[in-house]
Every structure is written in structure tokens, then in C-alpha cells.
Amino acid sequence: MINNYKNIYFLGIGGIGMSSIAFYxxxxxxxxxxxxxxxSNITKLLSxxxxxxxxxxxxxxxxxxFLNNIETLIVYTPAISKSNKEFKFFKxxxxxxxxxxxxxxxxxxxxxxxxxAGTHGKTTTSSILSHILYENNIxxxxxxxxxxxxxxxxxxxxxxxxxxxxxxxxxxxFHTLFPNIACVTSVDPDHLDIYNSKEKLDSAFTQFVDNIKxxxxxxxxxxxxxxxxxxxxxxxxxxxxxxxxxxxxSSFFNINYNGISVDSVKFNMPxxxxxxxxxxxxxxxxxxxxxDKSIINSxxxxxxxxxxxxYALRSPKIIIDDYAHHPSEIKAVYETVKDLYPNKTNTAIFxxxxxxxxxxxxxxxxxxxxxxxNIILTEIYPAREKPIxxxxxxxxxxxxxxxxxxxxxxxxxxxxxxxxxxxxxIIMGAGDIADEVEIIKxxxxx
Numbered sequence: 001m002i003n004n005y006k007n008i009y010f011l012g013i014g015g016i017g018m019s020s021i022a023f024y025x026x027x028x029x030x031x032x033x034x035x036x037x038x039x040s041n042i043t044k045l046l047s048x049x050x051x052x053x054x055x056x057x058x059x060x061x062x063x064x065x066f067l068n069n070i071e072t073l074i075v076y077t078p079a080i081s082k083s084n085k086e087f088k089f090f091k092x093x094x095x096x097x098x099x100x101x102x103x104x105x106x107x108x109x110x111x112x113x114x115x116x117a118g119t120h121g122k123t124t125t126s127s128i129l130s131h132i133l134y135e136n137n138i139x140x141x142x143x144x145x146x147x148x149x150x151x152x153x154x155x156x157x158x159x160x161x162x163x164x165x166x167x168x169x170x171x172x173x174f175h176t177l178f179p180n181i182a183c184v185t186s187v188d189p190d191h192l193d194i195y196n197s198k199e200k201l202d203s204a205f206t207q208f209v210d211n212i213k214x215x216x217x218x219x220x221x222x223x224x225x226x227x228x229x230x231x232x233x234x235x236x237x238x239x240x241x242x243x244x245x246x247x248x249x250s251s252f253f254n255i256n257y258n259g260i261s262v263d264s265v266k267f268n269m270p271x272x273x274x275x276x277x278x279x280x281x282x283x284x285x286x287x288x289x290x291x292d293k294s295i296i297n298s299x300x301x302x303x304x305x306x307x308x309x310x311y312a313l314r315s316p317k318i319i320i321d322d323y324a325h326h327p328s329e330i331k332a333v334y335e336t337v338k339d340l341y342p343n344k345t346n347t348a349i350f351x352x353x354x355x356x357x358x359x360x361x362x363x364x365x366x367x368x369x370x371x372x373x374n375i376i377l378t379e380i381y382p383a384r385e386k387p388i389x390x391x392x393x394x395x396x397x398x399x400x401x402x403x404x405x406x407x408x409x410x411x412x413x414x415x416x417x418x419x420x421x422x423x424x425x426i427i428m429g430a431g432d433i434a435d436e437v438e439i440i441k442x443x444x445x446x
Contacts, residue, residue: 002106005073005096009066010034011087012077013053014043017168018100020143020154021075022046024107027157033063035086059089069095075103078171079384101168104143105176108163114284115177117167117208118185118221120329121277124269125185126166127305128281130156133164135298136290140164146323149303149310167208169201170194174208181287182212183219183280184226188328219283221276231279233272239283241275246339249311251275255282262292266300269309271336278302307434309336313441318344318424321437325353325430327364334371337426344423347374349413351429353381355388358396366399374404374422376413381431410436414443 008025012018013034019042026032026049033052036043043053054061066072074090074097081087090097098106108115116126123146130142131150139159145166147154167174167182171194187205202225209218209226218228222237231239235256242261244253249270255262267278278299285295304310306321313319320337324330330350337346350369352358358365358380369375377393397407408416413436417425427437 002073002103005030005071007031007033007066007068007072008075009062009072009090010075011080011084012036013046013051014038014040015077015079016042016145016147016154017143017166018075018077019043019046020145021100021103021107022051023049023153023155024141024143024157026050027155031065033066035061057085059086062086062089069093073098073103075100078173081384099171099173099176101171101173101176104165104173105178108165108177108179111163112161113177113179113213114162114164114181114183115167115174115179115208116165116183116185116280117169117174117205118183119169119188120326120332121185121221121273121280122166122168123323124274124305124308125183125277125280126164128278128299128302129284130164131302132281132285132290132295132298133162133288134158135301136285136294138162138288138290144305146308147306149306150301169204169208172204172207175204175211177208178211178213180213180216181219181284182209182216182228183284184209184224184228185221185277185280186328187224187226188326217287219280219287221280229283231283232276239279241279244272244275246270246336249340251278255279257283257286260292262296265296268300268302269304270340271309271332273332273336274309309333312427312437313444317422317444319437319441319444320424320426321434322426322428323430324428325357327361327368330365330368330428333426333428334368337424341424345373345421346424346426347376347417347420347422348372349376349378349417349425349427349433351378351381351410351431351433352393352396353430354383355380355385355391358393359388359391362391362396362399365396366401369396370401372402372426374420375400375402376406376408376416378408378410378413378429378433381429381433383431414440418443 014036139161142156142164220226220228222232230237239257242254251267307323310321
């Protein structure tokens, strides 16, 4: 069906998930254009590669060659409002309109599909596995929900035999996939604005697993309820980690499976949660018949994912940038920081993401944030949401049991932190807080 279209038009083209597909179709010699409300590094790169991108929602901005409903396929992200003028135009004029997830389902349907799902860990695991496949010259295309540090991209192509997809649970997007190999890294409550309850979220993951093709394989973190081939720190798992340690921002551990111990694995991301992501990728690599040594070599050269415990500065102070926006993710970051820097004072800078998530987990956020030496909140990043009564950063701040707490405007962070005595700064959130990292870094340096 996709081959019938000459043009692909994206509503929300700059999103991390949408842009990987846009890059893919540029490589496939399709004509690509789209709208996004934010002029970003990603949209600039898309423009440089030939995509026609504009930033004002107006039908007049749609390139004329994309106004033919026979030649043009429309793709949109759920973040796009149904009141979007361009969306309404396409709907009223007989264009074929697909969600991003539906298009990924079509791209992968006739391929050997690997889908990595989970409320946390799926981006890093997908990126590690992509690197393993690339380093071992496997024919594949991967769509990642983050920017790989090795390739500076969220799309990696080395052929088309395998399609590797980061399977997003938001809006039940992963139900369009029918993988040969599936991996579930975690099933913590999240997106309760969509699911309303943990039971419904669990049911969605069960459906994802049920979509695995006949004779397909499931790998799942030992803490999930989904069965399949388990991995974790427990020796009861089919794949498990032993002798774990952190040193100089790397992890060291042994991988055990089938009575075999692969010793002294070095992985260039700290934290037990990241070691588990590496273990999941190792297990899938074995399912693809890649030998131990080749996988371990790939793990040792993996450089990470942008905004996943990324070091923006190591001296004179340490700045860590992380996408953490859920209490479980913040907990993993906190434990890693305390493990690496037990004697250094730390300050967490957190931008809550979504009013609904802040409401649903406000007590859990307060509990884990209280553990940092110092905590700074910014205002909630609303993304697609409107404010919710009595839900605010001020409310969260009240619940944090730590006298060293503040609420600041983003624009005030840089000067405030320059005067801080803290030695480690951890900047967390899934909104636009990342835009402040370079500003903070430069202010500390200069």
C-alpha cells in the first residue's frame, strides 16, 4: 500500500518517533514534507535532507504537490489536536490518514519484526540492540525513540531483512505490531490518562504479547507478569547478571545463561537498570545466533543514548542529563548517582511532565525526590494537556520532605546553580528542560 504513494506528509514531523519514519522515507526516495510547531535540530536536519517543513498550522503552507489525495499519504502523531487546521483539511478532502503506529505496522508487516516495549528502558534497549546488529553486519532497519550517541540518529539502516521497532504503549500504539521477537522491559503504571487503571495497562501489554507471531519469542524482565524467556538479577532467570559493579561511569558484570558464564562484561552506561537493558539486548542477539564475543564487543563500544544518564559536564562539576519523568525512572537515576558519587553533594532539577502524571504519582514523586540532597522544581510541562485543578509544581513541592527545596523558572536556573555548592547536578524531565542544559553548563564553565 505504501508503495502506491509518491508523497508522505507528517503532522508533527519533528517528534522523536515521527522523525525517524520521515528520515526512513527520505532514504526510500519518497517526497517528504510536514508541519511541526517547534523549529528544532531535528526539523532542521530533515530540511537539510530535503524535507519541506513549516511551523504554522495553515493549509496555505502545505506544498502544492502534497495536495493530491491519490499521491499523498498523511501520517500524524496522537499529540496533534483534532482541531489542527491541516488535519481537518486532509480529513475533509479524502486523504488516507494513518497514525504513526499504523504506518509502523505496515512497514514491519512483511518483515522479520523485533519489537521492544516497556514503560521504561525500551529506548536504551532498542538502541543497544541496533548497535549490536549494525556491528555484526545484520541486515536491518531500526526506528528508535531517542538519539543514539554512536550514530547521532534515531533511525539506523543496514538493509531491510529485519525491522526493529521501539514499541510504544501510549495510546495502545504497539497493538499495530505483530513481532517475531518481542521484549518487555517493564510494566509500571503510566499513561493512566489513557488507561485509567493499572489493570487496563496490564491488559494492553497482554494484548501486545498475544500479537507475537506463531513460533515467535518473548523476552521479559523478571519483574513483569508476562512470562516468556526471563532476564534479570535473579539466578532463577534464563538470562541473569552476577558480580555487578559500577566504576568510572561504566558497568561491569557477568552474564549467565544455559550454564554458561560470560565474564567481565564492560558496558559504557552506569546503573543496574542499564545493565538489564544490555542483558535484554544480549539475549535477543543470542536468539539471532550472534556469538557471545561479538555481542560483548558491541556492548563495550556502545556509547549510550542522548538524555539517558548523559554527561553534559564532568569537570569542574558534574552535570547529568536524563529523560526521567516517572518515579521509577527517577529512582533508578538516584540510585546510580549515589552509587557513583556517594561522597559528593547533589542537586536534582526536575521538570514534571504532564498534569495527569503529576496527579497520578504525586506521592511517589515526592518520596523519591526527597532523597536528593537538594531539589529544584520547575513548572509542569503540559505537552498535550490543559491544567488540572489543584495540580501544580507548588503542590508537589509542599509534599517533598526536604528543607533544601525550591521552585524556579527555567530562565533562573543557570544563575542559581552557578552559585550552588553542589558537586553533581542531575537535570531530569521529558519536556523542554533539556534546552537549559547547555546554558547551565556554559554558565558554570564561564
